Structures are given as C-alpha cells and as structure tokens.
Amino acid sequence: MEKQILLDLTKEELSQAIKPSFRAKQIYNWVYAQYANSFEEMQNLPKAMRADLEERFILNPLKIANKEESSDGTIKYLFELPDGKTMESVLLRMKKEERDIEGKLVHHAKYTICVSTQVGCKVGCSFCLTAKGGFVRDLTAGEIVAQVLEIKKDNNIAPERRMNIVYMGMGEPLDNLDNLAKAIKIFADDDGLSISPKRQTVSTSGLSTKIDALGKMDLGVHIAISLHAVDDDLRTELIPMNKAYNIQSIIDAVKRFPIDTRKRVMFEYLVIKDVNDDIKSAKKMIKLLSGIKAKVNLIYFNPFPGVDYKRPEPKDMERFAQYLIDHGLLATIRESKGIDISAACGQLREKELEAL
Numbered sequence: 001m002e003k004q005i006l007l008d009l010t011k012e013e014l015s016q017a018i019k020p021s022f023r024a025k026q027i028y029n030w031v032y033a034q035y036a037n038s039f040e041e042m043q044n045l046p047k048a049m050r051a052d053l054e055e056r057f058i059l060n061p062l063k064i065a066n067k068e069e070s071s072d073g074t075i076k077y078l079f080e081l082p083d084g085k086t087m088e089s090v091l092l093r094m095k096k097e098e099r100d101i102e103g104k105l106v107h108h109a110k111y112t113i114c115v116s117t118q119v120g121c122k123v124g125c126s127f128c129l130t131a132k133g134g135f136v137r138d139l140t141a142g143e144i145v146a147q148v149l150e151i152k153k154d155n156n157i158a159p160e161r162r163m164n165i166v167y168m169g170m171g172e173p174l175d176n177l178d179n180l181a182k183a184i185k186i187f188a189d190d191d192g193l194s195i196s197p198k199r200q201t202v203s204t205s206g207l208s209t210k211i212d213a214l215g216k217m218d219l220g221v222h223i224a225i226s227l228h229a230v231d232d233d234l235r236t237e238l239i240p241m242n243k244a245y246n247i248q249s250i251i252d253a254v255k256r257f258p259i260d261t262r263k264r265v266m267f268e269y270l271v272i273k274d275v276n277d278d279i280k281s282a283k284k285m286i287k288l289l290s291g292i293k294a295k296v297n298l299i300y301f302n303p304f305p306g307v308d309y310k311r312p313e314p315k316d317m318e319r320f321a322q323y324l325i326d327h328g329l330l331a332t333i334r335e336s337k338g339i340d341i342s343a344a345c346g347q348l349r350e351k352e353l354e355a356l
C-alpha cells in the first residue's frame, strides 16, 4: 500500500481515516504544536496505533535540499518532495525581535512565509525563471502546508508565533485551486498551525474565472494581483496568459471578490526600466484601479542571467510611486528582500538543476 502524506488531511478527514477518531486532535497537536518528527514520539497514542500510522502515512514530505540566507535575514529554501522533485519557499523577517536593556521582549519578530503551490508553472511569464522550466506538477495540500511547518521548525519559531503566508512562490496558486483551498483550511485549523485566512494572501497572475471561483468559496483570504502592466499588449508580452484573461476581466473579477472592508487588494507591479516605469503607465493605472480599494506594491525587477529586462532607477521608481500617491492611490515600493541571494522565484532551483 502506498503511503499517504499525513499533512494532506484536514482534521475531519484524519478522524475518518483512523480509529478511534478522537485521536485525530492529538495527532494534529503532535504534528503542528509539538513539531513531532516521528510517530514514535507521539507517546500518548497506543503503541499499535503508532505502528499503524507509521505503516500508512508519511509524516514529513519535505527534505531541505539547500538553503541560502541573505544578510537581511531572508532565508530561501529548496525543498525536495517525496518523488525527488524540488520547489522553493522563502522566510521573510519583516521585523526583528526587540528587547529592552533588561532583556525583556518588547516586540516579537514578524514573519512572512512565501510558499509554492506547484513544481514549475504553466503561466509562462517572460521575466520568470520558474516559467523556463515549464510545468511539472501540482503540489498536494500537505506539500503546501509542510513548507510552513518545516520552516518554523528549522528556525525554532514557537508554534504559537503568528505569521503571514503569501502564496507567491513557484506556480500559479489558482491553477491548483482545490489543493490551495484545502491548504488554507488546514493552516487555519485551531488545533493545527492556527493561521487565520485573514493572514493568508493568494497572489495570482490573474486567472479571472478562478478568482471568481475562489471568491465563491468565501474562505476569507486576501488576494494580490500580479498586474505588472496597464495595457494588454505589454501585459501579454510579460504574461502570455493575458491573451485569455485580459486586464479588464481581472479588474471585473476583483470587483466581485468578497473583500474584507478593512482590507485592500494588493496589486503587484514589477517595475522594469524603460518598459513600464513611465508616467503614462502611472496615469493608466490610476484610471484602471478607480473604484477598487487598492494598494499598489511597486517591485524592483531583479535582473538575472539570460533576461534583457533591467532594474529601474530609484529616481524613476520614486517618481512613479509619488505620482500614484499624489492622485490618491496607496502605493509602496517594496524593499528588496534577499537581494543578495537568488531572490526571483525559481532561481535557487535553477541553480541546483544546473549543478546536477
């Protein structure tokens, strides 16, 4: 019998898969709150049950194949899956831990984990290394969940420590909607990692029909849109899938999405020198996003070998941001986290594959 990944199961599914069912809660606690690395450690379970679990389930589906730490504390992980395929996740430390002179903790560190949802990707963005490797396969819900669990363990982050999740690693999350939705629910389980959907952001390249489908599930997650261009010709050049799901269809889907009234929809805009960093583009953006409670996140394009696009000048970036702000749009320039490591998605994996 082929072993199943334990983390693929919601608590309800686990309680149906084992007898007696009340043990599911204990197992969840061992896995997510006590970071158990083996069934043997689960000492409040009967011995026969531990042996049965061992026979039927894989507890840790991920192995750390490589990791790179940036000087700003960002850590990029390359994980190996049970079938030997690899994918990446990133730990971002948004705020450092602060202590007073007596050593008392004043502020907790703030973490965000960027997770992958697929090995490779079908979308084919021209600026993305992941796209170059093509699509390999979807990740299961458990393989998505395991990324956060393993990173928490590896960094000794206390189980109860709050954190944010962004589905912004390899792959298009909405192209793996069922497993994504399941992972969102598993993350949110109070007996598990207890990461509320409000702390989870699904970042999509804009599959408008799937934005609608996710909205109908009413999970309470946020969405971020990789806009990157404000006219269809350029966007199709950057994201070929834009031919099927054009800018207007995305904007319309966003307007239908159930958004927490206190929150904003994030629009990611990868700023590329002399391609989309001009004021004409800023003007179009203001028009396009009118009527949406939006926040624009301007991201410096990080060049990498084999790609002609260039990083914009800081002064052009600031001029673009200021123009948006002056016209009533909330806009920020994203700090380039992990700039000295392989920061664009797919780069660490690519290096690893080259080395084989």
Ligand code: SF4
Pocket (backbone or CB within 6 Å): 120, 121, 122, 123, 124, 125, 128, 129, 130, 131, 169, 170, 171, 172, 205, 345
């Ligand atoms: S940028 Fe994201 S959506 Fe585009 S090809 Fe890369 S992984 Fe896929």
